[in-house]
Amino acid sequence: MSERVMLVDDERDIVAFMRDALEDEGYEVLCAYSGEEALALLPYKPDVVVLDVMMPGMNGYELCEAIRESASCPILFVSARRSEEDRVRGLMAGGDDYLVKPFGLREFKTRIYAHLRREKRDRSASDRFLRFGSLAIDAQGREARVGERAVPLTGREFDIVLLLALHPSQVFAREDIYERIWGLEADGDSATVTEHVKKIRAKLGAADPELNPIGTVWGVGYKWQA
Missing domain, CATH: 1.10.10.10 (Winged helix-like DNA-binding domain superfamily/Winged helix DNA-binding domain)
Structure with missing residues (x-):
């Protein structure tokens, strides 16, 4: 079974951009456009969550903490906010990585692959x-x-x-x-x-x-x- 990635971002064009790139690599992709939609998709057990910071309603930091109540999969923040304080806040909220927008497809896909590879390596170690x-x-x-x-x-x-x-x-x-x-x-x-x-x-x-x-x-x- 292919790995499952959940994308969470209120900007639908960006979600479509990331979804197409990941599906081309053979991943199964779940898409959510708000924190509430993301929490509703958690029963599908994503292997990686890609999460925007600035969203209306529940922001990315709050959503990350909510996800951590029931899931331990890697969480990758993607955000236009690039300060050290923002990155630290993302890690403190329970995130595992932080990628600044705009980003290249190659780096994005490589980060997803690296997190999944580490999860597999740890499970078999x-x-x-x-x-x-x-x-x-x-x-x-x-x-x-x-x-x-x-x-x-x-x-x-x-x-x-x-x-x-x-x-x-x-x-x-x-x-x-x-x-x-x-x-x-x-x-x-x-x-x-x-x-x-x-x-x-x-x-x-x-x-x-x-x-x-x-x-x-x-x-x-x-x-x-x-």
Whole structure:
């Protein structure tokens, strides 16, 4: 079955442009023109969501947070807003990538392919099922659960958890985590790791207040301490 991409943008010409490019590559494409329409399409389980920031009604940041309540697939923001603050806000809302309009078709399709490739690689990298007290990590299914409750981690939040959990007690510098998860060519810095770890801790703590497996090594980075 072909991978499924959901496009969310109130500008129909842009949606048609992206849809045609992706369908030419063999992807199945879902199209939504508002946040409400996008949420209604979530039961179709898209493998990647491409999301505009500026839309009437529910904006892209709000929609991203709503999607993260039930989905952990990669989310790629596309926006004419190009400031660092906008990119950081998108990542903090649960996004995995940010592409500035106008963009070239080649880069757009390459980013979609790269996210899907990483998802496939992560699913096949390990068939280990890791347990730490009430926390269970399914590396193949890319899911973390506390008891019977799924923890709504984003793709990169899960990548950080899996990296640390597979190397218990090993200390990882923030810069090392950033390079491993975001890649050497990423446009950002290691401060993003700190924000992601805060969100991971908050989500795990909401599921189990006694659960705090990520320890801080002051001045260095983080380690798995469960």
